[in-house]
Amino acid sequence: MNAREKRIRILDLQDQHCCECEQRMKPLKNCVQHCEVGKELAQLGEGLIRNHQTRRMNTCEHWDDVCKQAVTLHAKGIGYTIIAKKLNCHPSSLRDQLKKRGVWCGESQEEILEKSRQKWNRLCKQAVMLREKGLGYPQIARQLEVAVVSLRDQMQRRGLM
Known part of the structure; x- marks a missing residue:
């Protein structure tokens, strides 16, 4: 049973x-x-x-x-x-x-978050430069090898859109 x-x-x-x-x-x-x-x-x-x-x-x-x-x-x-x-x-x-x-x-959760923040800061700076060259977000995301939605979200969080 x-x-x-x-x-x-x-x-x-x-x-x-x-x-x-x-x-x-x-x-x-x-x-x-x-x-x-x-x-x-x-x-x-x-x-x-x-x-x-x-x-x-x-x-x-x-x-x-x-x-x-x-x-x-x-x-x-x-x-x-x-x-x-x-x-x-x-x-x-x-x-x-x-x-x-x-x-x-x-790594601790704080270390992971800090690395992520640094990574997205770097990617967003690159995205701004590529945007100034006339590329669209889908092209930028493809070039940076990130999701378009994530890129837009991170750009908005940093006030770059």
């Missing part, structure tokens, strides 16, 4: 038997001692808790393996976004798990 079926069985037992039971307001310990249904409920609940703990352990072990692989790949010069794709997880989840284990050696 899987976890879903166990939960449904618990609810069914409670609906069918526990409403009239004189032990219903007492702790489960009393119910288990005096009632066959209580024993079954305790047994079903115990199985659910064990399954949950096993699943959680597997998750920790899984992330330990993923993080080991990620550290190895990053040492070879591969970026975390590409590593996350290869290991079939979200980049932010990978970052969080690596940080949790103390092996994150990437």
